[in-house]
Amino acid sequence: MRTTFQDKRRKRKEAAAQGNPELSISDPGVKRQSKALGSPPVDLNIVTPLTRKKENDSENKSKENTDSLTAFATGWMEEIRQAFADEDPLFKEQRASLEGGVPDYYKGIDIDTAFDSKESQDKRNKSVDQNRAAGENLPSFIIQGSKFRKALSGVEAKNYRTLFGNAEEKKTPFKDVDITTMPMKDIFDLVKKNGKFHKFNLAKGKDTTAIGKYQMVGNTLRDLKDRNILKDLGIDDDTIFNENTQDKIAVHLAERRVRSKFSIAEARKEMRDEWEGFKKLSDKELDAIINEVRGG
Numbered sequence: 001m002r003t004t005f006q007d008k009r010r011k012r013k014e015a016a017a018q019g020n021p022e023l024s025i026s027d028p029g030v031k032r033q034s035k036a037l038g039s040p041p042v043d044l045n046i047v048t049p050l051t052r053k054k055e056n057d058s059e060n061k062s063k064e065n066t067d068s069l070t071a072f073a074t075g076w077m078e079e080i081r082q083a084f085a086d087e088d089p090l091f092k093e094q095r096a097s098l099e100g101g102v103p104d105y106y107k108g109i110d111i112d113t114a115f116d117s118k119e120s121q122d123k124r125n126k127s128v129d130q131n132r133a134a135g136e137n138l139p140s141f142i143i144q145g146s147k148f149r150k151a152l153s154g155v156e157a158k159n160y161r162t163l164f165g166n167a168e169e170k171k172t173p174f175k176d177v178d179i180t181t182m183p184m185k186d187i188f189d190l191v192k193k194n195g196k197f198h199k200f201n202l203a204k205g206k207d208t209t210a211i212g213k214y215q216m217v218g219n220t221l222r223d224l225k226d227r228n229i230l231k232d233l234g235i236d237d238d239t240i241f242n243e244n245t246q247d248k249i250a251v252h253l254a255e256r257r258v259r260s261k262f263s264i265a266e267a268r269k270e271m272r273d274e275w276e277g278f279k280k281l282s283d284k285e286l287d288a289i290i291n292e293v294r295g296g
Contacts, residue, residue, distance in 0.1 A: 035143065037100060041129075136273060138247055139255075139293075139295070146292060147288050148289050148292055151277075151286075151289055152213070155278065156214060156215045157214070159213060159247055161180055162211070163177065163179070163210075164201055164209070167197075172200065179211055179241050180240070183237060184235060184245075188218075188221065188237075190211070192209075193218060195209075197209055212246045214246060214250040214253070214275070216249060220274075230249075234248075254271075255271035257271050257273075258271065258294050258296070264287060267288065272286075
């Protein structure tokens with residue numbers, strides 16, 4: 001028979017065994033082990049439906065954001081493309097000179113010239129022309145802004161690099177040819193009769209070799225050379241066919257066509273024989289140009 005003391009001792013041992021499984025000589029059991037050792041480890045690789053949904057939602061949101069950014073960028077690219085399509089021809093010319101991503105300061109191009117308003121560009125170019133004309137002792141009608149220059153820009157060519165049909169800008173054998181850097185001996189080779197450039201234009205139904213700001217043809221340049229007029233103007237085979245050279249020749253061609261001995265009607269015919277584009281002008285418009293060239 002157990003005493004009260006023995007019962008108390010037995011109960012203390014049982015309580016201790018329940019609090020510490022290692023003190024129990026019996027199998028503590030799974031429930032007791034969990035309580036003693038803590039919660040079992042969680043397998044992080046297990047993917048539940050809720051986890052998959054969260055991942056799908058994240059992927060869809062990311063795709064939506066990417067699509068939105070792509071659409072935004074595409075819209076801006078279209079705006080830029082349209083802006084370039086509608087740009088001023090002079091700006092287009094300057095931008096073309098910067099193709100390939102070469103900064104303007106590497107090519108000697110004034111950034112103001114490329115991005116200023118047309119009014120500012122015209123003012124600057126007129127100042128450049130005035131300085132050049134003064135240095136070469138050329139008359140004022142050859143300066144940008146004159147009736148003569150405005151008319152030629154509208155019916156002949158807009159710049160000094162122009163080849164007939166803008167062949168220097170298009171996908172032709174003459175793309176990127178810059179005649180303003182070529183010596184006269186190479187110019188004569190370019191505009192020779194039945195030469196490569198002449199045949200190229202003949203194939204398009206145009207019997208011409210017109211080049212430059214004033215669209216001078218090979219026959220005219222050869223005639224000036226044969227009569228030593230180019231020599232009198234200080235132009236030889238090594239002279240570069242740049243703005244100054246083209247202006248000098250154009251002044252001579254214009255002045256010889258409006259000599260005082262010619263009546264206004266004769267002067268009109270002479271000017272239209274020299275520049276095909278003048279045939280597009282009315283008599284009144286051409287008369288104003290003739291008077292300007294004559295100094296009136």
